[in-house]
Amino acid sequence: MSSPDHEVLELPGFVLESGAVLDPARLAYRTYGELNADRTNAVLFPTWFAGDHHANEWLIGPGRALDPREYFVIVPNLFGNGVSSSPSNTPPPHDAAAFPGVTVRDNVRAQHLLVTGTFGVERLALVLGCSMGALQTYQWAVSHPDMVARALPYCGAPATSPHNQVFIEGLRAALTADAAFDGGRYGTPPAAGLRAFSRVYAGWGFSQAFYWEETWRQLGFASLEDFLTGFWEANFAGYDANDLLAMLWTWQHADVATTPGMDGDVKRALGSITARTLALPAEKDLYFPPEDEVRAARYIRGGEVRVIPGIWGHLTGGGANPVDAAFIDAAVRDLLSE
């Protein structure tokens, strides 16, 4: 199946870790560039929370680190994002609020079928991703050490920390406090809940200093209230509430330590990584703080951390700030050259 914008891999009878079955699961993806003859130039670049393949395109293009003249870049869409299988696009019995919990490992397994089955790729030159994309990157490196030559997680971590989970609990509680949500059986979207969700998110997405310096002006907004409505509320207003909750569930349950065979031991899971790993936390990220990746790197052989300096907080990884984008682009080049 295809559309002008992306392709879809249908996975019949796809059994989730929970035991629930998506029949089929639909994994949407887009590729950039051409796979070379010996299939050694493939890069996998999973998406973040509430983004789709377009959100990664700032790092892909001629003259950029992921140059499609050199690399074959595969961008798979996260389950729940409204493009891959999601509450909003799945028929009964798994529609809407009945959509099952999908783990990061479920995403990785579907992506593995895409990479190996559709493209016949046995080894990825690089897996990289931002935020929930970083959660997937670490999981790839743990689940398929033989397949991942390099890993570059940015603004993310190998597990969702307890504080990060509390942040997610706040988002969920805000969204579902709106009675219009109705346990996920809404007809009309829960507008007040989505607005609350957006305003809660606003405080976490950028750093304290970003707001002090009124750096939102660089994004074209004239006032703080204008930024809260025109950027944050607009960003989530069109999103399906059940889709957001499905992605939050995936996020909240992310932990490489729960990979089968790792016995819940994060050190063991990270110690099994063989990829050359370069992690890029953002200096003032409020929910994936640098400490997360610094701690993780201790247990990864040769694991390197480069903190992205600056005040853009978690959205450092979004590509909207040219200085941060250049930092990330340079790091990807460095890792690919090793």
Add this chain to the structure above:
Amino acid sequence: MSSPDHEVLELPGFVLESGAVLDPARLAYRTYGELNADRTNAVLFPTWFAGDHHANEWLIGPGRALDPREYFVIVPNLFGNGVSSSPSNTPPPHDAAAFPGVTVRDNVRAQHLLVTGTFGVERLALVLGCSMGALQTYQWAVSHPDMVARALPYCGAPATSPHNQVFIEGLRAALTADAAFDGGRYGTPPAAGLRAFSRVYAGWGFSQAFYWEETWRQLGFASLEDFLTGFWEANFAGYDANDLLAMLWTWQHADVATTPGMDGDVKRALGSITARTLALPAEKDLYFPPEDEVRAARYIRGGEVRVIPGIWGHLTGGGANPVDAAFIDAAVRDLLSE
């Protein structure tokens, strides 16, 4: 007027900065110790958000920094806190959602009438306070430089920063997303909104590391979910929603720069302070980060900052952690000895 627990100063025809009139405004307070003959041992210790005079008592007592055998400690309750005039206890036309916006300066003016009128105190040995109590402390030092010998704001700032305002917007949006709130005209409390408010607050109240280290176990909780419900939800569940919103309004509008005569210039406002000022920000406070007080101290003559180390975040100032409590107690002693 009095009760077994606290006294109340009635202020007839109390005109707020907004022009609205509380007739009377009721300022609840409690005192500890005795005023000495020359009235030089008075300490003013305003309360924080969603707390009352009891919340300050950990720092008051024989052998503590604020020893009632030596000092006369006056603890005035913040307007909106449900003890002083608040939406929940004010008759029409200013009841419930019709309660007017009360500024920090309105609080300070009422407290000034208490200090000078009721007690005949012309100079305070110390004004101190945590969080919204710190906002009031800075305002006292700016509004009445002749009356404040020493100021010790902790876990607070002279103005609510833009990021802090975004945090407040998230709290407000979460609380009011519940249709049961009904524009403040609820009969039954908006339980889902209060729950969301609590869960959003949970991520901000303590640091990321506090949750990593499961430091909530020190507070007697057995699991993270237990902590979210037993500590956070329980803390706000009994609060009146309009009272919470009234205090948030006060908090959000706090800024010493808007003091009459300061022309919106925070440097000028801080430069007018003559109190010996010692600010204690908490190292990992997520909404009053140390940068706020460090920046402020630059403009206060002799302004000193001591960062409270540790992982308790904003609630470092709450007195529940013995190490932090000892740090604050020692700083208060040091300042009082100067």
